[in-house]
Amino acid sequence: MHSWLIPALRVFSEMQERNRLPHALLVTAAAGLGGTELAVEMARRFLCVGDRSDECTCHSCSMFRVSGHPDMTRISGGQTGTIGIDEIRQGISAMEKTSTNDHGKVLLIPEADRMTEAAANALLKTLEEPPAESLIILTTGNIRNLLPTILSRTMKISVLMPGIKELQEFVRKETGREQDFRVEIFISGHSPLKAVEYAGNGIGDKFRQALELLNGVLSGSSSVPELADYLLAELESRDLICSFFYGILRDAMLLEAGAGSQDLVFLEPYPELASRVSELDPDSVLQGIKRLNDLKMVRSNQFSYIRGLQISAWLELLTGKNRG
Numbered sequence: 608m609h610s611w612l613i614p615a616l617r618v619f620s621e622m623q624e625r626n627r628l629p630h631a632l633l634v635t636a637a638a639g640l641g642g643t644e645l646a647v648e649m650a651r652r653f654l655c656v657g658d659r660s661d662e663c664t665c666h667s668c669s670m671f672r673v674s675g676h677p678d679m680t681r682i683s684g685g686q687t688g689t690i691g692i693d694e695i696r697q698g699i700s701a702m703e704k705t706s707t708n709d710h711g712k713v714l715l716i717p718e719a720d721r722m723t724e725a726a727a728n729a730l731l732k733t734l735e736e737p738p739a740e741s742l743i744i745l746t747t748g749n750i751r752n753l754l755p756t757i758l759s760r761t762m763k764i765s766v767l768m769p770g771i772k773e774l775q776e777f778v779r780k781e782t783g784r785e786q787d788f789r790v791e792i793f794i795s796g797h798s799p800l801k802a803v804e805y806a807g808n809g810i811g812d813k814f815r816q817a818l819e820l821l822n823g824v825l826s827g828s829s830s831v832p833e834l835a836d837y838l839l840a841e842l843e844s845r846d847l848i849c850s851f852f853y854g855i856l857r858d859a860m861l862l863e864a865g866a867g868s869q870d871l872v873f874l875e876p877y878p879e880l881a882s883r884v885s886e887l888d889p890d891s892v893l894q895g896i897k898r899l900n901d902l903k904m905v906r907s908n909q910f911s912y913i914r915g916l917q918i919s920a921w922l923e924l925l926t927g928k929n930r931g
Contacts, residue, residue, distance in 0.1 A: 608644070608645075608648060608661075609640075609641055609644070609777070609799065610769070610773060610777075611640065611641075611766065611767065611768075611769040611773065611799070612640075612641055612644065612645045612648075612766060614767065615634070615636075615645055615764050615765065615766050615767075616645060616648060616649070618764055619632070619649050619652070619764060620652065620659070623652065623653070623659070628653070628742065629761070629762040630734070630737040630741060630742065630743065631734050631737065631742070631743040631744075631745070631760060631761040631762065632646075632649070632742070632743070632744045632745070632761060632762050632763075632764055633719070633745045633746075633747065633750075633753075633757075633758070633761040633762065633763045633764070634646050634649075634744065634745070634746040634747075634764050634765075634766065635746075635747055635748070635750050635763055635764070635765045635766065636746065636747075636748060636765070636766035637748050637766075637768060637796070637797075637798065638748045638796075638798060638801075639795065639796070639798025639799060639800040639801040639802075640748075640766050640768070640798065640799065640800075641766070641799075641800065642717075642746040642747075642748065642766055643715075643717040643718075643746050645746075645766060646715055646717065646744045646746050647715065649742075649744055650671075650676075650679050650713040650715055650742070650744060651667075651668060651671045651676075653711060653713055653742050654667050654671065654676055654678055654679065654708075654710055654711065654713060655667055655668050656708060656710055666708070667708060667710065676713075677707050678706045678707055678708070678710070678711065678712045678713060679712075679713040679714075679715060680697075680698045680701040680702065680712075680713070680714050680715065681715040681717070682694050682695065682697075682698045682714070682715065682716045682717070683717075684718070684721055688721065689721050689722070689723050689726075690716065690718075690719070690721045690722040690723065690726050691723055691725070691726050692723065692725040692726045692729050694726065695716075695722070695726040695729045695730050696729060698714045698716070699714070699729070699730070699733050701714070702714050702733070702738050702741050702743075703738050706740070710740070711740035711741055711742065712738065712740070712741045712742075713741070713742050713743075713744065714741070714742075714743045714744070715744050716730075716743070716744070716745045716746070717746045718746060718747065718748070719745035719746060719747050719753060719757070720747045720748070720749045720750070720752035720753055722753075724754070727753070727754050727756075727757055728754075730743075730757070731754070731756055731757060731760070734757070734760040734761065735760065743761075745757075745761060750763075768797050769797075769799065771789070771792065771797075774788075774792050774797065774799055774802065775787070775788055775789070775792070777799050777802075777803075778791060778792065778799070778802050778803055778806055781803045781806075782803060782806045782807065784806070787875075787876055788802060788806055788811065789872065789873075789875065789876075790811045790814045790815060790854075790872075790873060791803075791805040791806045791810070791811040793850070793854055793872045793873070794810070794811070794814065794847065794850040794851075794854070810842075810847065813841045813842060814842075814851060814873070816837070816841070817834065817837060817838060817841070817842070817851055818873055818874075818877060818880060820833065820834045820837055821834060821855070821880065821926075822877065822879060822880040822883065824922070824926055825880070825883040825884070825926055826883065831919055831922045831923050831926065832919055834922060835918045835919040835922055838851065838918060839918065848918065849899060852895070852899050853899065854872045854873045855873065855884065856892060856895055856896055856899065857872055858871045858872055858873055858874045858881070858884060859884050859885070859887055859892045860892060862874075862881065862884060862885040863885070863889055863892070868881065887926070887927075888927065891924055891926075891927065894924055895924060898920070898924060
């Protein structure tokens, strides 16, 4: 189990040891932190008839690891991407049946914020009068999309975002590469699993190449159109391009405020570029933030000439480098 999940699992285990488990839990975890993985482990321990350890080989845990447990029902949702009332009713029906080992039943609802209002109301009735010896576990990365009545009838267990040092160690271990993965961590939104993905598919390296091009623009050896074309061709998505811009702006503001290199997102390994970024006009940086908000409004599927002009204009504003 990932190290950042252990504190939340410990909270669950302590309640279980004291026979203080509620009938419903809500695991809150940002995307990419493994909230569903944690919920599944909680379900295993709830159904365990052995010592509940990681290595337990009781009949229940053995079934869980090999083919899934008949006393756990996991709701996946329909083809529309939402969880409808029919899926919830089927899950509730499964919970109401007799367990196979007289040790309870578990209903697992990953990404519970995908429930329709009708589905949430159907679940609410069960939360108010849950079957005996049952546990309902919901997970969410967007707690605001859950009904207040659902929140009030579940106990929240939160997965905290791991620190940068822990994230660096995780990505290095997963990739087998001893390097600085600060770029991947930032553009992933500090999601460990997403950062590993960006390290593996080369997105992080493309960001680093873009930084080299930006250094060239500021030194006069590269042009704004060259960097804009690279961003559109290699980063492709609106979100990734905006992440690049936001990282530069964030570092520029930090440098202006007198921050040290250890606080920078992108520029810490690039002292020459950091020095040039620190000399950017503060008004241009502020205007760049406003332009970035405009760029975010462009639809993600619009990779058009107009969008290319927006990116070029943004870079020209920020760097003071005009086409002519």
